[in-house]
Amino acid sequence: MVRYWLLIGMLHEKNIDHLLTIHEIYHEPNIHEYARGREILARYPDAKLIEVKTHNQIPELFGFAGAVEDWLWNKKNVLILGAKHSLSARPNTRSSHWVAPSQSNGCAMSCSYCYVPRRKGYANPITIFVNIEKIMGYLERHAGRQGKKLIPDHIDPEYWVYEIGENGDCSADVAICDNVKDLIHLFSGLPNAKLTFATKFVNRDLLTYDPQHKTRIRFSLMPHQMSKLVDVRTTPISDRIAVMNEFRQAGYEVNASFAPVIFYEGWLEDWRKLFDEMNNVLDEETKRQLATEIIFLTHNQQLHEVNMDWHPKAEEVLWRPDIQQVKYSQTGQRNVRYKNNLKRELVNELLNLCTEMIPYCSIRYAF
Template sequence: MLHEKTIDHLLTIHEIYHEPDVYEYARGSEILSKYPDAKLIEVKSHNQIPELFGFAGAVENWLWNKKNVLILGTKHSLSARPNTRSSHWVAPSQSNGCTMSCSYCYVPRRKGYANPITIFVNIERIMGYLERHAGRQGKKLIHDQIDPEYWVYEIGENGDCSADAAICDNVKDLVHLFRRLPNAKLTFATKFVNRELLDYNPQHKTRIRFSLMPHQMSKLVDVRTTPISDRIAVMNEFRDAGYEVNVSFAPVIYYDGWLDDWRTLLEELNDTLDEPTKRQLATEIIFLTHNQQLHDVNMDWHPKAEEVLWRPDIQQVKYSQTGQRNVRYKNNLKRELVNELVNLCTELIPYCAIRYAF
């Protein structure tokens, strides 16, 4: 029996911050009419809201902001960033932020603190850009580890599309767009089971990647997400509904007994998936990257998670391209951990292709 979190458990919108022109867009008016009792707060820019993104007060109201606040704006800068891993391109975002509160999430350390959902209401402009961009790529002629046939566009880098889809039809519109693009498909990873997506009829042009980690660790660090077993339990249904169903083992967190817990998880995956789902399964394996600033913030709202996320004894500093002080497992240890998990996957789920592991 599933015990899925519904969107009503995650979102009860009481405040909507919005840019002045969102009324001019059909999607903006549609969302505002959906939440008639919400307090409307006009702001100059969706990403300049000091009471949400500034340090003072935001940490204390972390979970309240995640659940009760929505931001509406327009996406001005449209570009598809080249990628080389789970997609060929990262699409311009249709949203930013998330109602869930995973304690390792990189978005808060970039944008600031609780970072509730921002929906971009100019979806037609975003879709028009993507259609033109895909058209310029032409037919994909070379089989690669990302996809044998299509150019793949990531649409969920800055949030969780399954949660966004409960607010408006941005994600549905994108699924339908890629359904008719002859040379492209879309992809996103998710930690939330939204059964409404089963009715989108993606016609195998959308790859949904269910993020998985051992149960007990997920309960600690995947705050406000759908339980792991419930994510696994719907994978056959999503494949039946026309999705390409993949998994994402991310982030992989090292702790005493970690590999035994992964064995239990992979055995559950093996026992639950039907043969057609297994035949098209693939994964990426990404070990934890953490951040000094996010660690400091987490200590004010979820210090228990930091006991496993912040491990200076086994982590080393690596500066990001933006100059942030990130930490990752020390090279020799990480190499050993990656090999151990890859070998376990090969043993227990040999049908699951591993696109990359690091």
Template sequence: MLQEKTIDHLLSIHQIYHEPDVRDYARGREILAKYPDAELIEVKTHNLIPELYGFEGAVEDWLWNKKNVLILGTKHSLSARPNTRSSHWVAPSQSNGCAMSCSYCYVPRRKGYANPITTFVNIEKIMGYLERHAGRQGKKLTPDQIDPQYWVYEIGENGDCSADAAICDNMKDLVQLYRGLPNAKLTFATKFVNRELLNYDPQRKTRIRFSLMPHHMSKLVDVRTSPISDRIAVMNDFHEAGYEVNVSFAPVIFYEGWLDDWRRLLEELDDSLSEPVKRQLAAEIIFLTHNQQLHEVNLEWHPKAEQLLWRPDIQQVKYSQTGQRNVRYKNNLKREIVDDLVNLCTQTIPYCVIRYAF
């Protein structure tokens, strides 16, 4: 019952924007039937909705949109983008956007900052593409830092799959697909505890990465997410249910006393994890990158967080491939603090493999 309340707090769908043909798909009909009282608003395409996708994204309705609005569409462009860090490939997404509202998140920049969940109802087409793509790769012959045996596909780059699973069975279908692929597994990071995923029987072919940061920092910047203690507490259960369980230390935010807070978090993690989880644990460490335009929007709805996220005194500009003005910690400082956290992990959770840190 507690988990149901958590999901109800996260999502209470009152409006559904949908493309004209979503009823042609079984998944589309299922979702519409699930929310019979929602106002239906037909749109030409899922990514051109003026009242949502203006630059500031109706900032005064930011959190209302996250909780109450759902968008249904179809995914037309299918491609798997090569990756070199937490996966070998970034899969074509079964959704984008998120019901949560982490103030540092890069995803809202892609859709004008108003970014509720968009669910793609043509899941069979997406799954067919992924199965064919994995088949073309053949057997993975060389172990690497991503995985010793399988080609790994990231399916959660544009949202949070645990929250998506509260909408429909797209995630369940993908877990079941990869369970049967002989040479591939899937992975996603999450900040939301959805116990329904414990029933998916992934048979170690799904790697879930729980995003963690110090408690008080998460309360400030991880808006509408599960508490850090809840994420840690469920990790043993997910491993027992057949998942590979990893952690994502991201984003790491620098402030006075930051390393002491991380020491306490890592000690809590060490005390909480079972020995089987510890033996297979791996981590990614990603320090904060922020964005000037997102900073300006955040000042309108969450200025307190920006005092820690936007630090021109210790950050430098780095332009993205699309020309956006991003900021990250200055090179000399970043080298130092990356080393500090890696060393702390080595001392406190020495069994944890660090896949990469930057």
């Protein structure tokens, strides 16, 4: 069993200093040409610098099965710096209207169900894109072309919404550089757009950014015991709930994300306990503006096989062939999700519980 002992005591992180201690930086050759690149290198003067041709072609990380041996070490100690050259805003219809070009990808956390590790390497540590001015310029022009949003919808009644955290966790990125801060400030001044991201990490630095109600932060929530098993290196659930009022007071629109919803014996009672805690902690103003999405677990065969080498305990609840069916992704990945009839029942049960216990929380979608 590979370094399974490293997992003990590292399931949840409360302090950013424990989450990231950068010792190695892989970087593209021209990284010094960018102010953000120079800032980050200056922040980690003792880190070993390793030049690579491009951020997504690193042999010892990209597609290297042996990297599973150092899964958590890479998450904590490795950083990648590159430039984002292909800029596009992908249409979306769920929690945002557009998925913005990434200011980063990869994550310091290591949730065992996460799809991101399949994209680059195994542990997939954080990659920061240092040409943030180019990314911001693209977004400002893109939002300008959309004009005023005239028709309210389930995403937002007034603004075009841009997702900036699809491939990582922006709260962790904040500890490395000001990319997220710069984007929050940009959107605070755009007349027709706001940004959004989901997070599993409480970074109180975000409370100082003055988003002026133009950033929607979605705190990912699930029952405590399940989170302790599968949300590796994240902030504990109670700590996430505890700061939601503060973030709303600091000028954020505060939402939740119930994802992924994992089925196990006693699952619904655990959700009831979570909703009880929300009712007791959230103030009335936070409740009035609360909305959520509900996303049931989708897992992946390749990720399952990798997880068996570093966190097999989690796979006992994530990989359930007896109640799951195969669903191939658009890229041909063999994914699994709960069987149709079972999933319909589970979705309805959780929706009914939401209606009963947190009726103030609107639901954008559930699947």
